[in-house]
Amino acid sequence: MAETTVESTVQTAGQSAGQAAGEGPAREAAVAAEVPALKSTPLHGAHVALGARMVPFAGYEMPVQYPTGILAEHLHTRASAGIFDVSHMGQAFLMGSDHATTARALESLVPADILNLAPGRQRYTQLLNEEGGILDDLMVTRPSEEAEDGVLMLIVNAACKDRDFAHIEARLPQGVRLMRADHRALVALQGPKSAEVLARHGEGVAEMPFMSARTTHFDGLACHVSRSGYTGEDGYEISIKSAHAVAIWSALLRDGAVKPIGLGARDSLRLEAGLCLYGHDIDATTSPVEAALTWSVQKRRREEGGFPGAQRLQRELAEAPARKRVGILPDGKAPAREGTEIQAKDGRKIGTVTSGGFGPTLGGPLAMGYVETSFAAIGTEIDLLVRGKPLPAKVASMPFVPNRYFRPPTGAT
Protein backbone atom coordinates (compact mmCIF):
# COMPACT_ATOMS: atom_id res chain seq x y z
CA MET A 1 0.00 0.00 0.00
CA ALA A 2 1.62 3.20 -1.03
CA GLU A 3 0.97 6.86 -0.60
CA THR A 4 2.76 9.99 -1.69
CA THR A 5 4.71 11.74 0.98
CA VAL A 6 6.56 14.99 1.44
CA GLU A 7 9.08 15.37 -1.32
CA SER A 8 12.69 15.53 -0.34
CA THR A 9 13.90 19.00 -1.10
CA VAL A 10 17.44 20.10 -1.36
CA GLN A 11 17.37 23.31 0.56
CA THR A 12 19.78 25.59 2.33
CA ALA A 13 20.36 24.36 5.86
CA GLY A 14 17.88 25.95 8.21
CA GLN A 15 15.54 27.43 5.65
CA SER A 16 12.05 26.45 6.68
CA ALA A 17 9.47 25.11 4.25
CA GLY A 18 7.19 27.75 2.74
CA GLN A 19 9.79 30.44 2.42
CA ALA A 20 10.25 29.76 -1.26
CA ALA A 21 8.21 32.83 -2.19
CA GLY A 22 10.48 35.21 -0.28
CA GLU A 23 9.58 37.48 2.56
CA GLY A 24 7.17 40.28 3.30
CA PRO A 25 4.20 41.61 1.36
CA ALA A 26 5.12 39.84 -1.89
CA ARG A 27 4.91 36.52 -0.17
CA GLU A 28 1.62 37.31 1.47
CA ALA A 29 0.16 38.31 -1.84
CA ALA A 30 1.43 35.14 -3.48
CA VAL A 31 -0.05 33.03 -0.77
CA ALA A 32 -3.36 34.85 -0.95
CA ALA A 33 -3.52 34.57 -4.72
CA GLU A 34 -2.43 31.02 -5.34
CA VAL A 35 -2.76 28.60 -2.51
CA PRO A 36 -6.14 27.12 -1.66
CA ALA A 37 -6.67 26.39 2.01
CA LEU A 38 -5.21 23.09 3.09
CA LYS A 39 -7.59 20.41 4.31
CA SER A 40 -7.33 18.95 7.77
CA THR A 41 -7.94 15.47 9.08
CA PRO A 42 -10.01 15.07 12.26
CA LEU A 43 -6.70 14.70 14.13
CA HIS A 44 -5.15 17.97 13.00
CA GLY A 45 -5.61 19.65 16.38
CA ALA A 46 -4.08 16.65 18.13
CA HIS A 47 -0.92 16.88 16.03
CA VAL A 48 -0.55 20.58 16.64
CA ALA A 49 -1.08 20.06 20.38
CA LEU A 50 1.68 17.45 20.33
CA GLY A 51 4.05 19.99 18.79
CA ALA A 52 4.20 18.36 15.37
CA ARG A 53 5.91 20.09 12.47
CA MET A 54 3.05 20.43 10.00
CA VAL A 55 3.59 20.45 6.24
CA PRO A 56 1.35 20.47 3.17
CA PHE A 57 0.81 17.01 1.79
CA ALA A 58 -1.69 15.89 -0.86
CA GLY A 59 -3.78 18.97 -0.12
CA TYR A 60 -3.78 18.36 3.64
CA GLU A 61 -1.78 19.85 6.47
CA MET A 62 -0.06 16.81 7.95
CA PRO A 63 2.57 16.07 10.60
CA VAL A 64 5.96 15.27 9.05
CA GLN A 65 7.42 14.69 12.49
CA TYR A 66 6.77 15.29 16.17
CA PRO A 67 9.36 16.81 18.53
CA THR A 68 11.02 13.38 18.93
CA GLY A 69 12.23 13.52 15.36
CA ILE A 70 12.15 11.17 12.38
CA LEU A 71 15.00 8.91 13.46
CA ALA A 72 13.55 8.22 16.91
CA GLU A 73 10.02 7.81 15.55
CA HIS A 74 11.22 5.27 13.00
CA LEU A 75 13.18 3.26 15.59
CA HIS A 76 10.34 3.36 18.08
CA THR A 77 7.94 1.87 15.55
CA ARG A 78 10.20 -1.15 14.98
CA ALA A 79 10.92 -1.53 18.71
CA SER A 80 7.46 -0.95 20.14
CA ALA A 81 4.37 0.63 18.54
CA GLY A 82 3.66 3.79 16.59
CA ILE A 83 0.42 5.39 15.51
CA PHE A 84 0.00 7.22 12.23
CA ASP A 85 -2.83 9.50 11.15
CA VAL A 86 -3.61 8.34 7.63
CA SER A 87 -7.10 9.83 7.48
CA HIS A 88 -6.18 11.83 4.41
CA MET A 89 -6.22 8.63 2.36
CA GLY A 90 -9.33 7.88 0.31
CA GLN A 91 -11.76 5.37 1.76
CA ALA A 92 -14.77 4.21 -0.26
CA PHE A 93 -17.23 1.37 -0.60
CA LEU A 94 -18.11 -0.40 -3.82
CA MET A 95 -21.61 -1.79 -3.54
CA GLY A 96 -23.40 -4.32 -5.71
CA SER A 97 -26.10 -6.93 -5.27
CA ASP A 98 -23.66 -9.68 -4.34
CA HIS A 99 -19.93 -10.31 -4.09
CA ALA A 100 -19.51 -11.73 -7.59
CA THR A 101 -21.18 -8.70 -9.17
CA THR A 102 -19.08 -6.17 -7.30
CA ALA A 103 -15.89 -8.21 -7.70
CA ARG A 104 -16.30 -8.45 -11.46
CA ALA A 105 -16.85 -4.72 -11.70
CA LEU A 106 -13.59 -4.08 -9.84
CA GLU A 107 -11.76 -6.79 -11.79
CA SER A 108 -12.42 -4.81 -14.96
CA LEU A 109 -10.15 -2.11 -13.49
CA VAL A 110 -7.50 -3.98 -11.49
CA PRO A 111 -5.34 -7.07 -12.21
CA ALA A 112 -5.87 -8.85 -8.88
CA ASP A 113 -8.23 -11.75 -8.28
CA ILE A 114 -11.06 -10.13 -6.37
CA LEU A 115 -13.67 -12.76 -7.18
CA ASN A 116 -11.89 -15.31 -5.02
CA LEU A 117 -11.03 -12.92 -2.21
CA ALA A 118 -12.45 -14.63 0.87
CA PRO A 119 -14.71 -12.85 3.35
CA GLY A 120 -12.62 -10.93 5.89
CA ARG A 121 -9.58 -10.76 3.62
CA GLN A 122 -7.65 -7.85 2.15
CA ARG A 123 -5.63 -7.70 -1.03
CA TYR A 124 -3.15 -5.21 -2.54
CA THR A 125 -3.62 -4.19 -6.17
CA GLN A 126 -3.37 -1.34 -8.68
CA LEU A 127 -5.72 0.65 -10.87
CA LEU A 128 -4.36 0.33 -14.40
CA ASN A 129 -4.72 2.57 -17.45
CA GLU A 130 -5.21 1.37 -21.01
CA GLU A 131 -1.45 1.31 -21.57
CA GLY A 132 -1.01 -1.02 -18.61
CA GLY A 133 0.56 1.67 -16.45
CA ILE A 134 -0.40 2.27 -12.82
CA LEU A 135 -2.89 5.01 -11.98
CA ASP A 136 -2.71 4.28 -8.25
CA ASP A 137 -2.19 1.40 -5.88
CA LEU A 138 -4.80 0.44 -3.32
CA MET A 139 -6.04 -2.03 -0.75
CA VAL A 140 -9.27 -3.91 -1.33
CA THR A 141 -11.10 -5.54 1.58
CA ARG A 142 -14.02 -7.94 1.50
CA PRO A 143 -16.08 -7.62 4.70
CA SER A 144 -16.36 -10.72 6.85
CA GLU A 145 -20.07 -10.37 7.54
CA GLU A 146 -22.65 -12.17 5.42
CA ALA A 147 -24.86 -9.08 5.71
CA GLU A 148 -22.20 -7.07 3.86
CA ASP A 149 -22.11 -9.42 0.88
CA GLY A 150 -21.67 -7.32 -2.25
CA VAL A 151 -19.59 -4.66 -0.47
CA LEU A 152 -15.89 -4.08 -1.10
CA MET A 153 -13.91 -1.49 0.81
CA LEU A 154 -11.21 0.45 -1.01
CA ILE A 155 -8.35 2.50 0.40
CA VAL A 156 -6.49 4.65 -2.13
CA ASN A 157 -3.74 7.25 -1.95
CA ALA A 158 -4.61 10.72 -0.71
CA ALA A 159 -3.11 12.54 -3.68
CA CYS A 160 -5.02 10.39 -6.15
CA LYS A 161 -8.34 9.85 -4.44
CA ASP A 162 -10.52 12.30 -6.34
CA ARG A 163 -9.15 11.13 -9.67
CA ASP A 164 -9.35 7.45 -8.67
CA PHE A 165 -12.96 7.62 -7.56
CA ALA A 166 -14.00 9.50 -10.70
CA HIS A 167 -12.14 6.92 -12.81
CA ILE A 168 -13.91 4.03 -11.06
CA GLU A 169 -17.34 5.63 -11.12
CA ALA A 170 -17.15 6.32 -14.84
CA ARG A 171 -16.56 2.63 -15.46
CA LEU A 172 -19.04 0.91 -13.16
CA PRO A 173 -21.77 -1.23 -14.66
CA GLN A 174 -25.43 -0.77 -13.84
CA GLY A 175 -26.13 -2.05 -10.36
CA VAL A 176 -22.74 -1.29 -8.83
CA ARG A 177 -22.10 2.04 -7.19
CA LEU A 178 -19.27 3.80 -5.38
CA MET A 179 -19.89 5.47 -2.05
CA ARG A 180 -17.07 7.64 -0.73
CA ALA A 181 -16.44 7.35 3.00
CA ASP A 182 -15.12 10.86 3.61
CA HIS A 183 -16.79 10.75 7.02
CA ARG A 184 -14.33 8.10 8.16
CA ALA A 185 -10.87 8.50 9.65
CA LEU A 186 -7.99 6.00 9.44
CA VAL A 187 -5.33 5.36 12.07
CA ALA A 188 -2.46 2.92 11.55
CA LEU A 189 -0.95 1.15 14.55
CA GLN A 190 2.34 -0.51 13.63
CA GLY A 191 5.14 -2.31 15.46
CA PRO A 192 5.79 -5.52 17.42
CA LYS A 193 3.66 -4.36 20.37
CA SER A 194 0.64 -3.49 18.18
CA ALA A 195 -1.32 -6.62 19.00
CA GLU A 196 -0.94 -6.34 22.74
CA VAL A 197 -1.80 -2.63 22.56
CA LEU A 198 -4.91 -3.11 20.44
CA ALA A 199 -6.06 -6.12 22.47
CA ARG A 200 -6.42 -3.77 25.45
CA HIS A 201 -9.18 -1.94 23.58
CA GLY A 202 -11.04 -4.53 21.56
CA GLU A 203 -11.75 -8.18 21.06
CA GLY A 204 -10.61 -10.69 18.53
CA VAL A 205 -7.68 -8.66 17.18
CA ALA A 206 -4.64 -10.52 18.46
CA GLU A 207 -5.40 -13.66 16.46
CA MET A 208 -6.21 -11.93 13.16
CA PRO A 209 -3.92 -13.25 10.42
CA PHE A 210 -1.93 -10.82 8.27
CA MET A 211 -4.13 -9.32 5.52
CA SER A 212 -7.36 -10.20 7.27
CA ALA A 213 -10.05 -7.75 8.34
CA ARG A 214 -13.01 -7.59 10.66
CA THR A 215 -15.39 -5.21 12.32
CA THR A 216 -14.95 -4.90 16.04
CA HIS A 217 -15.09 -2.24 18.76
CA PHE A 218 -12.39 0.00 20.17
CA ASP A 219 -13.38 0.96 23.72
CA GLY A 220 -16.96 0.39 22.63
CA LEU A 221 -16.70 2.46 19.43
CA ALA A 222 -17.43 0.57 16.22
CA CYS A 223 -14.46 0.21 13.91
CA HIS A 224 -13.23 -1.77 10.96
CA VAL A 225 -9.76 -3.22 11.41
CA SER A 226 -7.34 -4.86 9.00
CA ARG A 227 -4.09 -6.50 10.00
CA SER A 228 -1.82 -4.81 7.51
CA GLY A 229 0.20 -1.67 6.99
CA TYR A 230 3.01 0.14 5.29
CA THR A 231 5.99 -0.50 7.54
CA GLY A 232 6.90 -4.18 7.21
CA GLU A 233 6.01 -4.65 10.89
CA ASP A 234 3.03 -6.39 12.44
CA GLY A 235 0.23 -3.90 12.78
CA TYR A 236 -3.27 -2.76 12.04
CA GLU A 237 -5.17 -0.12 10.12
CA ILE A 238 -8.21 1.08 12.02
CA SER A 239 -11.07 2.73 10.16
CA ILE A 240 -13.45 4.70 12.35
CA LYS A 241 -16.07 7.43 12.12
CA SER A 242 -14.33 10.81 11.98
CA ALA A 243 -16.20 11.86 15.13
CA HIS A 244 -14.44 9.11 17.07
CA ALA A 245 -10.93 9.69 15.74
CA VAL A 246 -9.72 11.91 18.57
CA ALA A 247 -10.97 9.52 21.26
CA ILE A 248 -9.26 6.53 19.68
CA TRP A 249 -6.02 8.41 18.94
CA SER A 250 -5.87 9.72 22.51
CA ALA A 251 -6.60 6.33 24.00
CA LEU A 252 -3.78 4.77 22.01
CA LEU A 253 -1.39 7.52 23.02
CA ARG A 254 -2.12 6.91 26.69
CA ASP A 255 -0.56 3.48 26.24
CA GLY A 256 3.06 3.65 27.38
CA ALA A 257 4.18 1.56 24.43
CA VAL A 258 2.77 3.96 21.82
CA LYS A 259 4.25 7.10 20.28
CA PRO A 260 2.85 9.26 17.46
CA ILE A 261 4.73 8.90 14.16
CA GLY A 262 4.84 11.43 11.33
CA LEU A 263 5.04 11.12 7.56
CA GLY A 264 8.81 11.42 7.57
CA ALA A 265 9.30 8.20 9.50
CA ARG A 266 6.43 6.60 7.57
CA ASP A 267 8.50 7.10 4.45
CA SER A 268 11.75 5.71 5.89
CA LEU A 269 9.87 2.71 7.31
CA ARG A 270 8.21 1.80 4.01
CA LEU A 271 11.48 2.29 2.14
CA GLU A 272 13.26 -0.20 4.39
CA ALA A 273 10.31 -2.55 3.79
CA GLY A 274 10.76 -2.23 0.03
CA LEU A 275 7.24 -0.85 -0.45
CA CYS A 276 6.34 1.40 -3.36
CA LEU A 277 5.34 5.03 -3.06
CA TYR A 278 2.89 6.14 -5.75
CA GLY A 279 4.13 9.01 -7.85
CA HIS A 280 7.70 7.99 -7.15
CA ASP A 281 8.32 4.21 -7.50
CA ILE A 282 5.18 3.59 -9.52
CA ASP A 283 3.33 5.88 -11.87
CA ALA A 284 1.30 5.92 -15.07
CA THR A 285 4.30 4.76 -17.11
CA THR A 286 5.27 1.80 -14.93
CA SER A 287 3.54 -1.57 -15.32
CA PRO A 288 3.08 -4.05 -12.45
CA VAL A 289 5.69 -6.33 -14.08
CA GLU A 290 8.27 -3.55 -14.39
CA ALA A 291 7.49 -2.57 -10.81
CA ALA A 292 8.13 -6.11 -9.55
CA LEU A 293 4.51 -6.35 -8.39
CA THR A 294 3.63 -9.45 -10.38
CA TRP A 295 3.11 -11.29 -7.10
CA SER A 296 -0.05 -9.19 -6.66
CA VAL A 297 -1.49 -10.42 -9.98
CA GLN A 298 -2.91 -13.84 -9.17
CA LYS A 299 -2.50 -16.70 -11.66
CA ARG A 300 -6.07 -16.75 -12.87
CA ARG A 301 -5.90 -13.09 -13.91
CA ARG A 302 -2.51 -13.44 -15.58
CA GLU A 303 -4.00 -16.13 -17.75
CA GLU A 304 -7.46 -14.67 -18.36
CA GLY A 305 -6.67 -10.95 -18.58
CA GLY A 306 -9.79 -8.80 -18.59
CA PHE A 307 -8.22 -5.68 -17.12
CA PRO A 308 -6.71 -2.60 -18.77
CA GLY A 309 -3.22 -3.29 -20.14
CA ALA A 310 -3.59 -7.05 -19.82
CA GLN A 311 -1.82 -7.59 -23.14
CA ARG A 312 1.21 -5.63 -21.97
CA LEU A 313 1.29 -7.61 -18.74
CA GLN A 314 1.13 -10.93 -20.54
CA ARG A 315 3.78 -9.86 -23.02
CA GLU A 316 6.11 -8.61 -20.27
CA LEU A 317 5.66 -11.87 -18.37
CA ALA A 318 6.53 -13.86 -21.48
CA GLU A 319 9.38 -11.72 -22.80
CA ALA A 320 10.65 -9.76 -19.76
CA PRO A 321 9.98 -6.03 -19.39
CA ALA A 322 12.42 -3.38 -20.58
CA ARG A 323 13.21 -2.25 -17.04
CA LYS A 324 12.76 -3.52 -13.50
CA ARG A 325 12.32 -1.93 -10.08
CA VAL A 326 15.15 -3.03 -7.82
CA GLY A 327 16.55 -2.36 -4.39
CA ILE A 328 19.88 -0.54 -4.26
CA LEU A 329 22.49 -0.41 -1.50
CA PRO A 330 25.26 2.18 -1.86
CA ASP A 331 28.65 0.78 -0.87
CA GLY A 332 29.51 3.92 1.11
CA LYS A 333 27.61 6.16 3.49
CA ALA A 334 26.29 8.86 1.18
CA PRO A 335 22.57 8.60 0.44
CA ALA A 336 21.39 8.70 -3.17
CA ARG A 337 18.04 10.44 -3.47
CA GLU A 338 15.18 10.32 -5.94
CA GLY A 339 16.29 11.37 -9.42
CA THR A 340 19.86 10.11 -9.05
CA GLU A 341 21.18 8.69 -12.30
CA ILE A 342 22.16 5.01 -12.20
CA GLN A 343 25.11 4.03 -14.35
CA ALA A 344 26.76 0.84 -15.48
CA LYS A 345 30.43 0.62 -14.56
CA ASP A 346 31.35 1.95 -18.02
CA GLY A 347 29.47 5.18 -17.29
CA ARG A 348 26.40 4.46 -19.45
CA LYS A 349 23.09 5.50 -17.93
CA ILE A 350 21.00 2.43 -17.17
CA GLY A 351 18.32 3.80 -14.88
CA THR A 352 17.13 6.23 -12.22
CA VAL A 353 16.63 6.18 -8.47
CA THR A 354 12.92 6.64 -7.65
CA SER A 355 13.17 6.63 -3.84
CA GLY A 356 16.28 6.98 -1.73
CA GLY A 357 17.45 8.06 1.66
CA PHE A 358 18.75 6.81 4.94
CA GLY A 359 17.42 3.76 6.79
CA PRO A 360 17.62 4.22 10.56
CA THR A 361 17.17 0.50 11.27
CA LEU A 362 19.54 -0.46 8.48
CA GLY A 363 22.02 2.12 9.77
CA GLY A 364 22.92 3.31 6.30
CA PRO A 365 21.69 4.60 2.95
CA LEU A 366 19.26 2.66 0.76
CA ALA A 367 17.35 3.27 -2.45
CA MET A 368 14.90 1.89 -4.97
CA GLY A 369 14.95 2.55 -8.66
CA TYR A 370 14.51 1.20 -12.15
CA VAL A 371 17.32 -0.34 -14.17
CA GLU A 372 17.48 -2.01 -17.57
CA THR A 373 16.38 -5.57 -16.94
CA SER A 374 19.81 -7.03 -17.75
CA PHE A 375 21.16 -5.19 -14.69
CA ALA A 376 18.42 -6.28 -12.31
CA ALA A 377 20.08 -9.36 -10.79
CA ILE A 378 20.84 -9.15 -7.06
CA GLY A 379 24.49 -8.25 -6.54
CA THR A 380 24.93 -6.44 -9.87
CA GLU A 381 27.50 -3.69 -9.44
CA ILE A 382 26.33 -0.23 -10.49
CA ASP A 383 27.31 3.38 -9.95
CA LEU A 384 25.12 6.19 -8.61
CA LEU A 385 25.88 9.68 -9.88
CA VAL A 386 25.76 11.75 -6.69
CA ARG A 387 26.85 15.40 -6.89
CA GLY A 388 28.63 14.67 -10.14
CA LYS A 389 30.62 11.69 -8.84
CA PRO A 390 29.90 8.01 -9.56
CA LEU A 391 29.52 6.25 -6.21
CA PRO A 392 29.63 2.43 -6.21
CA ALA A 393 26.50 0.49 -5.22
CA LYS A 394 24.89 -2.90 -5.72
CA VAL A 395 21.46 -4.17 -6.65
CA ALA A 396 20.02 -5.58 -3.43
CA SER A 397 17.05 -7.71 -2.47
CA MET A 398 14.06 -6.20 -0.72
CA PRO A 399 12.90 -5.83 1.95
CA PHE A 400 16.10 -4.29 3.29
CA VAL A 401 14.92 -5.02 6.82
CA PRO A 402 13.11 -8.36 7.36
CA ASN A 403 9.31 -8.23 7.42
CA ARG A 404 7.64 -9.26 10.66
CA TYR A 405 4.09 -9.85 9.54
CA PHE A 406 1.93 -11.91 11.85
CA ARG A 407 1.31 -15.49 10.89
CA PRO A 408 -0.67 -17.49 13.46
CA PRO A 409 1.18 -20.56 14.69
CA THR A 410 -0.15 -23.59 12.83
CA GLY A 411 1.13 -26.19 15.24
CA ALA A 412 3.15 -27.80 12.44
CA THR A 413 6.96 -27.62 12.35
Next chain:
Amino acid sequence: MSDTKFTKDHEYVRLEGDTATVGITDHAQSQLGDVVYVGLPEIGKAVSQGGEAAVVESVKAASDVFAPVSGEVVAVNAELEGAPSTVNEDPLGKGWFLKIKVKDTSEFDKLMSEAEYQDYLKTLS
Protein backbone atom coordinates in the same frame (compact mmCIF):
# COMPACT_ATOMS: atom_id res chain seq x y z
CA MET B 1 31.98 34.12 21.29
CA SER B 2 33.42 37.45 20.16
CA ASP B 3 35.33 35.96 17.23
CA THR B 4 32.44 33.92 15.79
CA LYS B 5 30.45 35.27 12.88
CA PHE B 6 27.35 34.00 11.13
CA THR B 7 25.86 33.81 7.66
CA LYS B 8 22.29 34.04 6.37
CA ASP B 9 22.62 30.41 5.31
CA HIS B 10 23.14 29.43 8.94
CA GLU B 11 26.82 28.67 8.89
CA TYR B 12 29.10 29.93 11.63
CA VAL B 13 32.78 30.72 11.28
CA ARG B 14 35.32 31.19 14.07
CA LEU B 15 38.57 32.87 13.12
CA GLU B 16 41.81 32.17 14.95
CA GLY B 17 44.74 33.86 13.21
CA ASP B 18 44.20 32.96 9.58
CA THR B 19 42.38 29.68 10.23
CA ALA B 20 38.58 29.71 10.07
CA THR B 21 36.58 26.87 11.66
CA VAL B 22 33.24 26.36 9.92
CA GLY B 23 30.07 24.52 10.88
CA ILE B 24 26.30 24.91 10.94
CA THR B 25 24.43 26.77 13.65
CA ASP B 26 22.20 25.38 16.35
CA HIS B 27 19.20 26.73 14.43
CA ALA B 28 20.29 24.85 11.32
CA GLN B 29 20.82 21.52 13.07
CA SER B 30 17.46 21.85 14.77
CA GLN B 31 15.69 22.58 11.47
CA LEU B 32 17.51 19.76 9.72
CA GLY B 33 16.72 17.11 12.31
CA ASP B 34 18.90 14.10 12.96
CA VAL B 35 22.03 14.30 10.81
CA VAL B 36 22.78 10.94 9.20
CA TYR B 37 25.57 11.87 6.80
CA VAL B 38 28.13 14.61 6.33
CA GLY B 39 30.01 14.98 3.03
CA LEU B 40 33.24 16.86 3.56
CA PRO B 41 35.59 18.38 0.96
CA GLU B 42 39.08 17.21 0.11
CA ILE B 43 41.96 18.81 1.99
CA GLY B 44 43.63 21.34 -0.28
CA LYS B 45 40.41 22.27 -2.07
CA ALA B 46 40.00 25.97 -2.85
CA VAL B 47 36.66 27.40 -1.75
CA SER B 48 35.17 30.82 -2.41
CA GLN B 49 32.78 32.70 -0.21
CA GLY B 50 29.24 31.47 -0.92
CA GLY B 51 30.46 28.42 -2.81
CA GLU B 52 29.65 24.84 -1.87
CA ALA B 53 31.94 23.53 0.83
CA ALA B 54 30.18 20.51 2.29
CA VAL B 55 26.91 18.58 2.39
CA VAL B 56 24.85 17.68 5.44
CA GLU B 57 22.01 15.20 5.23
CA SER B 58 19.12 14.25 7.46
CA VAL B 59 16.86 11.25 6.92
CA LYS B 60 14.67 13.28 4.61
CA ALA B 61 16.84 15.85 2.87
CA ALA B 62 20.29 16.93 1.76
CA SER B 63 21.49 20.49 2.42
CA ASP B 64 24.47 22.37 1.09
CA VAL B 65 26.89 24.01 3.46
CA PHE B 66 28.43 27.09 1.87
CA ALA B 67 31.90 28.48 2.59
CA PRO B 68 31.44 31.68 4.64
CA VAL B 69 34.92 32.83 3.65
CA SER B 70 37.28 32.09 0.78
CA GLY B 71 40.48 30.14 1.12
CA GLU B 72 41.92 26.64 1.18
CA VAL B 73 40.52 23.69 3.10
CA VAL B 74 43.25 22.64 5.57
CA ALA B 75 41.31 20.25 7.80
CA VAL B 76 38.04 18.33 7.92
CA ASN B 77 36.33 16.72 10.90
CA ALA B 78 36.81 13.02 10.21
CA GLU B 79 34.86 12.12 13.37
CA LEU B 80 31.64 13.11 11.65
CA GLU B 81 31.86 10.09 9.36
CA GLY B 82 31.28 7.61 12.16
CA ALA B 83 29.21 9.91 14.36
CA PRO B 84 27.19 12.36 12.25
CA SER B 85 24.87 13.00 15.21
CA THR B 86 27.70 15.07 16.75
CA VAL B 87 26.46 17.87 14.50
CA ASN B 88 23.15 17.85 16.38
CA GLU B 89 24.70 17.40 19.81
CA ASP B 90 27.42 20.07 19.67
CA PRO B 91 27.15 22.06 16.43
CA LEU B 92 29.44 24.90 17.49
CA GLY B 93 31.98 22.67 19.22
CA LYS B 94 32.73 19.04 18.35
CA GLY B 95 30.34 19.22 15.39
CA TRP B 96 32.61 21.47 13.32
CA PHE B 97 32.84 20.57 9.63
CA LEU B 98 36.04 22.03 8.19
CA LYS B 99 38.85 24.52 8.62
CA ILE B 100 39.79 27.05 5.97
CA LYS B 101 43.05 28.97 5.69
CA VAL B 102 41.86 32.42 4.71
CA LYS B 103 43.65 35.02 2.63
CA ASP B 104 41.38 37.99 3.20
CA THR B 105 40.09 38.46 6.74
CA SER B 106 37.91 41.40 5.64
CA GLU B 107 35.38 38.85 4.33
CA PHE B 108 35.06 37.60 7.91
CA ASP B 109 34.61 41.12 9.29
CA LYS B 110 31.60 41.75 7.05
CA LEU B 111 29.62 38.75 8.33
CA MET B 112 26.90 38.97 11.00
CA SER B 113 27.77 39.06 14.67
CA GLU B 114 25.97 36.70 17.00
CA ALA B 115 23.53 39.45 18.01
CA GLU B 116 22.84 40.28 14.38
CA TYR B 117 22.31 36.59 13.59
CA GLN B 118 19.83 36.23 16.46
CA ASP B 119 17.94 39.27 15.14
CA TYR B 120 18.01 37.73 11.69
CA LEU B 121 16.52 34.49 13.06
CA LYS B 122 13.61 36.44 14.48
CA THR B 123 12.72 37.74 11.03
CA LEU B 124 12.42 34.20 9.73
CA SER B 125 9.72 32.89 12.02
